[in-house]
Amino acid sequence: MNGKNKNSGPPLTCDGCREGLQEYLDGTLDKPESLRFFLHLRECSGCREEHDRLLGLFQMLDSLPDHEVPADFDAAVLASVPYAAYQAMEPLRRERVPVFLEEAFLPRFVRARTVRLVGVGVASISAALALRGDGSAVLPVLVVAGLVPEILVRLQGLGRRALESMGRAES
Amino acid sequence: MFDRHQDLKTIRRCKRGEEAAFKEILERYRGAIYNLCYRMTRNSEDARDLGQEVFIKVFSLLDRFDENYAFSSWLFRIGTNHCIDHLRRNRLRFLSLDGGVGPDGEEYEFQLPDTGPGPDTVLQRKEALERLEEVISDLPPHYRAITLLRHDQELSYEEIAEILQLPLGTVKARIHRARNQVQQMLAARSYDI
Structure with a gap:
């Protein structure tokens, strides 16, 4: 056994080696731990014999032959698929969007075309007055408040379209 | 995979x-x-x-x-x-001659007399694999499944834990015990692979 390597920690005992041999062969040990096993196995013929035996078993387990699937396997499965039900469900599934993207999430008066037009009008007039140098502090507030309904409705529309295009890309 | x-x-x-x-x-x-x-x-x-x-x-x-x-x-x-x-x-149909499955599906005992081929028999690889398949099929169902997921499907411990909805530690312990049982059963039947 080699206990001189500072990275490998204390040398492994035979009991410890036998206990952790499966994990060593699975490759699930971290590097320093794996190195302790490597060093012990290099020096201990008894544990190396056990290692080789277990490795042989692992290799056999990994190479079990595949059995051929019967030719008629698919037919019964495909005959049972409820294609019509899935096709009928598809439109319902497609309409699913987060609640905040549904039109009804915004109050009716916010969505009303008149409110949105008036809001944009108020915002435009307020912005024009502010640019002409009218010093009223209310004007910036009116600009923002006037644009809110239009912005909310447009953001919802953008969100829905983005979601639809994502769905198309994924499928 | x-x-x-x-x-x-x-x-x-x-x-x-x-x-x-x-x-x-x-x-x-x-x-x-x-x-x-x-x-x-x-x-x-x-x-x-x-x-x-x-x-x-x-x-x-x-x-x-x-x-x-x-x-x-x-x-x-x-x-x-x-x-x-x-x-x-x-x-009943699947009870192994080597022992019984406990209520938790994990207990097992091996009492078969040595009736397998002698230790000096040279087995062909195909025969060895067939014997290994036979031994795997005699494992308790939970061990059988976990061994196949690990070795036949080559899934990681993490994937097996997700499939079987078990903690990672339980998966590792079960795989280790399943392999130990395979070794014991091979030895009990004098199957040299």
């Missing part, structure tokens, strides 16, 4: 009722599921019936599939549970 993203795209086409998408899933997984069922039962007729039932169940439950998980994990979970349920229903 399995392409999670590709599976998800195919599953979404299945949900639209596209027949070709169901065929793709079958093409991708029929071998793995059939072989899992075959090694769990060691009977080709049972394997065919169980494998078909697994796919029929999966295809009828696609709306319940959680897309946050891998489709392959969900499929193997249904497949493994279906096989274990089948073995439980037919327990």
Whole structure:
């Protein structure tokens, strides 16, 4: 056994080696731990014999032959698929969007075309007055408040379209 | 081993009722599921019936599939549970001569006299694999399933934990115990592989 390597920690005992041999062969040990096993196995013929035996078993387990699937396997499965039900469900599934993207999430008066037009009008007039140098502090507030309904409705529309295009890309 | 993203795209086409998408899933997984069922039962007729039932169940439950998980994990979970349920229903038929399965499915004892070939017999690889398959098929169902998922399907401990919905530590412990049992059973039967 080699206990001189500072990275490998204390040398492994035979009991410890036998206990952790499966994990060593699975490759699930971290590097320093794996190195302790490597060093012990290099020096201990008894544990190396056990290692080789277990490795042989692992290799056999990994190479079990595949059995051929019967030719008629698919037919019964495909005959049972409820294609019509899935096709009928598809439109319902497609309409699913987060609640905040549904039109009804915004109050009716916010969505009303008149409110949105008036809001944009108020915002435009307020912005024009502010640019002409009218010093009223209310004007910036009116600009923002006037644009809110239009912005909310447009953001919802953008969100829905983005979601639809994502769905198309994924499928 | 399995392409999670590709599976998800195919599953979404299945949900639209596209027949070709169901065929793709079958093409991708029929071998793995059939072989899992075959090694769990060691009977080709049972394997065919169980494998078909697994796919029929999966295809009828696609709306319940959680897309946050891998489709392959969900499929193997249904497949493994279906096989274990089948073995439980037919327990008498599958009781091993080597011992009994305890109520938790984990207890086992080995009392067979040494009736296997002598230690100096040179076994061909094919014969050795057949014997190994025989030993695996005599493991308790839970050990059998976990051994096949690890070695036959080459899944990681983490994937197996997701499939069987067990803590990682339990999965590791069960795989270790299953391998130990395989070694003990091989020794009890004097099968030299």
